[in-house]
Amino acid sequence: MSYQYQRSQPYRPGQKTAYKISRSKIELFMQCPRCFWLDNRLKIKRPNGPPFRINSAIDELLKREFDAYRKDAKPHPIMVDNDVKAVPYPHKDLDTWRANFTGVATVHVPTNLHIFGAIDDVWVDDDGRLIVVDYKATAKDSEVSIDADWQLTYKRQMEVYQWLLRQNDFDVSDTAYFVYANGRLDLDSFDNKVEFTTKLIPYVADASWVDDTLAKIKETLEGDIPPVGSAAMGGPCDFCSYARSRTEITLRAIQKK
Numbered sequence: 023m024s025y026q027y028q029r030s031q032p033y034r035p036g037q038k039t040a041y042k043i044s045r046s047k048i049e050l051f052m053q054c055p056r057c058f059w060l061d062n063r064l065k066i067k068r069p070n071g072p073p074f075r076i077n078s079a080i081d082e083l084l085k086r087e088f089d090a091y092r093k094d095a096k097p098h099p100i101m102v103d104n105d106v107k108a109v110p111y112p113h114k115d116l117d118t119w120r121a122n123f124t125g126v127a128t129v130h131v132p133t134n135l136h137i138f139g140a141i142d143d144v145w146v147d148d149d150g151r152l153i154v155v156d157y158k159a160t161a162k163d164s165e166v167s168i169d170a171d172w173q174l175t176y177k178r179q180m181e182v183y184q185w186l187l188r189q190n191d192f193d194v195s196d197t198a199y200f201v202y203a204n205g206r207l208d209l210d211s212f213d214n215k216v217e218f219t220t221k222l223i224p225y226v227a228d229a230s231w232v233d234d235t236l237a238k239i240k241e242t243l244e245g246d247i248p249p250v251g252s253a254a255m256g257g258p259c260d261f262c263s264y265a266r267s268r269t270e271i272t273l274r275a276i277q278k279k
Contacts (some may be wrong), residue, residue: 030206033062033243043181043239045139048232049175051239052260055248062243068261079160080203080218081142088143100201101145104222108153119144130190130234133240133252141183147195154183154198154227159218161205166221168200176200181229188229198225226261 028201035042043062047154050068061065091098094109101108113119119141127138143155156179158164169174180198187194200223205216242248251264 032065040134042136055242056262059242059247060196077159079119079232081157084157100222108145111144126186130236133236139182139186151193151195152187153195155178157201159203163207166202166204168223181227182197184227185229185232196226
């Protein structure tokens, strides 16, 4: 299926072509509608942090590792150890689903928004249902979990992927999995390598919020800039608060001259 969409141009209120919204832009909206509006209407983006190259390397190596089992239609040992009755899913579009600028995609008809998200992996269980899988990596001296408030973004990420696959007519399990690698800090030396322990964490997801959120995103795109307010992740948006404070300080300095 071929879609028309705006890739690099800002959103124009009333436009007829489908506008491309990534999974990360949905998350940006959840955190701060004002930052989302500035990004998509004026192309004023939040400052970028440094790229996590080690995390990217671990993602790539895990993909290769699971792909070897995918080729042989066998479960990975971590699936066997955790009694997950599934194998890595072989699909002709998997490389497209994993690519950053294509991903799993659909046009959401009620809003005419082209929604997409690049997925790490997909497994298929014994009943033919697809399982969304995401790779995570960190280094901490305690056991990894997905219980922190800031990890709500991880959970919403999974739910968008599930929603996208369902929009493409796949039967998708509510249970998703995080393959979470934790760099060991209990060793005596580096020796040109970092050792990891990897934990499989199940998450029973609920993607029912996605359609309503897309309607709100469309309304925001069509409207005026939202006021500085509270972010979904708790407290005022740090970026908006900084911008407002800097503007106030600058104006006071000008007035004193």
